[in-house]
Amino acid sequence: MKRRQFFKTAGGAALLTGSGMSSLLMDLYAFSRQDNLSQVEARFYKKHPNREIECELCPRFCKLGDKERGYCGVRENIGGTYYTLVYGKACSANIDPIEKKPLFHYLPGSSALSIATAGCNVNCKFCQNWEISQVRPEQVTHYDFPPQAVVQSAQKNNCPVIAYTYTEPIIFYEYMYDTSREANKKGIHNAVITGGYINPEPLVELTKVVQAIKVDLKAFSQDFYTSYVRGKLEPILEAIKIISKSKVWMEIVYLVIPTLNDSAQEIRGVSQWLRKEVGPDVPLHFSRFHPMYLVKNLPSTPISTLERAYNIAKDEGLNYVYIGNVPGHRAESTYCPKCGKVVIDRKGYRIEKIELAENRCKNCNTLIPGIWS
Amino acid sequence: MASSQVVIVRGKGVLTQDGKVDQKKLLQMYSRGLQLIHDSPNPKESLRRLFKADDRVGIKINTIGGRKISTRPEASQSLANLLIEGGIPERGIIIWDRTNRELREAGYRLNMNRSTLKVLGTDTNGVDYNYDLVAHLNIGSRFSRIQTDTITASISLAILKDHGMAGITAGMKNYFGAIHNPNKYHDTNCDPYVAELFETSPIKEKHRLSILDCLVVQYNGGPAYHAHWAKKYEALVFSLDPVAADFTGWQIIERLRAQGGLPSLKEENREPKYLQTAVKMGLGKASAREIKIIEEEI
Numbered sequence: 001m002k003r004r005q006f007f008k009t010a011g012g013a014a015l016l017t018g019s020g021m022s023s024l025l026m027d028l029y030a031f032s033r034q035d036n037l038s039q040v041e042a043r044f045y046k047k048h049p050n051r052e053i054e055c056e057l058c059p060r061f062c063k064l065g066d067k068e069r070g071y072c073g074v075r076e077n078i079g080g081t082y083y084t085l086v087y088g089k090a091c092s093a094n095i096d097p098i099e100k101k102p103l104f105h106y107l108p109g110s111s112a113l114s115i116a117t118a119g120c121n122v123n124c125k126f127c128q129n130w131e132i133s134q135v136r137p138e139q140v141t142h143y144d145f146p147p148q149a150v151v152q153s154a155q156k157n158n159c160p161v162i163a164y165t166y167t168e169p170i171i172f173y174e175y176m177y178d179t180s181r182e183a184n185k186k187g188i189h190n191a192v193i194t195g196g197y198i199n200p201e202p203l204v205e206l207t208k209v210v211q212a213i214k215v216d217l218k219a220f221s222q223d224f225y226t227s228y229v230r231g232k233l234e235p236i237l238e239a240i241k242i243i244s245k246s247k248v249w250m251e252i253v254y255l256v257i258p259t260l261n262d263s264a265q266e267i268r269g270v271s272q273w274l275r276k277e278v279g280p281d282v283p284l285h286f287s288r289f290h291p292m293y294l295v296k297n298l299p300s301t302p303i304s305t306l307e308r309a310y311n312i313a314k315d316e317g318l319n320y321v322y323i324g325n326v327p328g329h330r331a332e333s334t335y336c337p338k339c340g341k342v343v344i345d346r347k348g349y350r351i352e353k354i355e356l357a358e359n360r361c362k363n364c365n366t367l368i369p370g371i372w373s
Numbered sequence: 374m375a376s377s378q379v380v381i382v383r384g385k386g387v388l389t390q391d392g393k394v395d396q397k398k399l400l401q402m403y404s405r406g407l408q409l410i411h412d413s414p415n416p417k418e419s420l421r422r423l424f425k426a427d428d429r430v431g432i433k434i435n436t437i438g439g440r441k442i443s444t445r446p447e448a449s450q451s452l453a454n455l456l457i458e459g460g461i462p463e464r465g466i467i468i469w470d471r472t473n474r475e476l477r478e479a480g481y482r483l484n485m486n487r488s489t490l491k492v493l494g495t496d497t498n499g500v501d502y503n504y505d506l507v508a509h510l511n512i513g514s515r516f517s518r519i520q521t522d523t524i525t526a527s528i529s530l531a532i533l534k535d536h537g538m539a540g541i542t543a544g545m546k547n548y549f550g551a552i553h554n555p556n557k558y559h560d561t562n563c564d565p566y567v568a569e570l571f572e573t574s575p576i577k578e579k580h581r582l583s584i585l586d587c588l589v590v591q592y593n594g595g596p597a598y599h600a601h602w603a604k605k606y607e608a609l610v611f612s613l614d615p616v617a618a619d620f621t622g623w624q625i626i627e628r629l630r631a632q633g634g635l636p637s638l639k640e641e642n643r644e645p646k647y648l649q650t651a652v653k654m655g656l657g658k659a660s661a662r663e664i665k666i667i668e669e670e671i
Contacts, residue, residue, distance in 0.1 A: 006658040050594050065537045066597030123557050133555055294513045
């Protein structure tokens, strides 16, 4: 369907927001509403006898017979070959401030062309994007948005970064990887917003083509991961260690959910672990939970709980701790760990002031880690 | 403890040499099976006990396996014909599954005409999944609007197959095709998800009858078709107890596996664990001593 036809039949841009789609897609050089899915051979899987396969992309290691899909819902065994059904099939595309991801030590104030396909390899009961993450690709409107078109769109919209986000980009690995390679050729960065549920081999390969990864560490207990995420904690900790040893910039988000993962003991545990395994300079964001999806019986996180978590992490020696989803809170800003002065002043997603001289505090010349330009 | 009853009707020759279905024989098998489940004088009487005349009856079939190993169109049509004879208006019957593509690939001819028997998938324009999530224990799903809104009573008419993860796929797991996210429920041998899904109100409150299409049984390598593990079995299994129906299906698969020299599902650590979960939830019986089997050959 041509663009003009689309507007005629769909009634224009207003309808594009239905599945998380912004007016951004109006800018695509060609887009169409696709009922058909992609059939691009997936990477990281093993073939077994009798047309069975074993996916090796994530720690689930789905073993699938012919005609079956993985847990993610977007990779299918068709006749003994494993395919991704979402290559170049974006269901969401927006231009976001990089602070929304959140990435605070990474190109502050820049815009990120942010894309997603349907699907996810976990099932968080508190998912805020479940309408696109917990569905199969044929259940949401999706659009042709191949890697080259994504990069062109980023250039056209002055976005120095492409972010793979909203759902779980690991499940559209091939699409993300190829788009990142295309972007790198044009000097555009790539940022991955992920739960970190990925096996070492594909992760190591991914770190060679992307520049930033934000990991949602959803708790620091296996019980929580079993009950509320449907995954395992250990592989995620392993992924964080792998990323920390690569050249990729990493930040961690911890969504604090009242009564479920907010004990002082758990917050102290995660802070100590991060300091020991990654170092004191990894930014840690404590985000505020709001009732969502299947967890509607709990209140939003009290600010005092977030502040307690903040103080514990600082006590444990982490230099860059933030409070998220609380616009206007002083802990949205970056402070120099040596002199205590504000080096980046934020209000919500807006940058008010940057007090850095290149990568150092203007006041005391302390090095502030990050990718600043 | 009262026992559950399962009826197995064998129909030698219901599949002809060229793989076609002897429709007359199939209809006889249905008639006898329906008669026996209520020990009624005729199938109409049984149907009258199961359905009201103004019920809208969904026949949920399983077509993921393509033409070779799905609920056969002849099996669905014969059942629909009996329902019509039993007093359910043609317009009140829907043969359905999740997608029109899978229905077509399994040999079904789609029919969306409101005034007649309908054959359609949830992805038909204007159908879709209900926007509201149904949350129950470990289940959080959107249900097909056919299940939630259109029908008032349901028959699970499933093909009996081996299943790599669940052990078997039969009448209860057939309802995975009624939700938008079945891929989320295949962990740990699909247990407890098969039982928990069945216990959700859109399923439990409408399910009336389980029938297993065992004309050909895929006893290994499922859910896809593998000719060398597909056995002509020429039977239909009927039960008002969904757990007992599936338990009986499991026993059939185990017998065929043994005959084929294969290890049991238990030995492969994929016996259908969901059955015991279903028993604990009070959904039915899953032990030989609590199930009365009536087997007849036509």
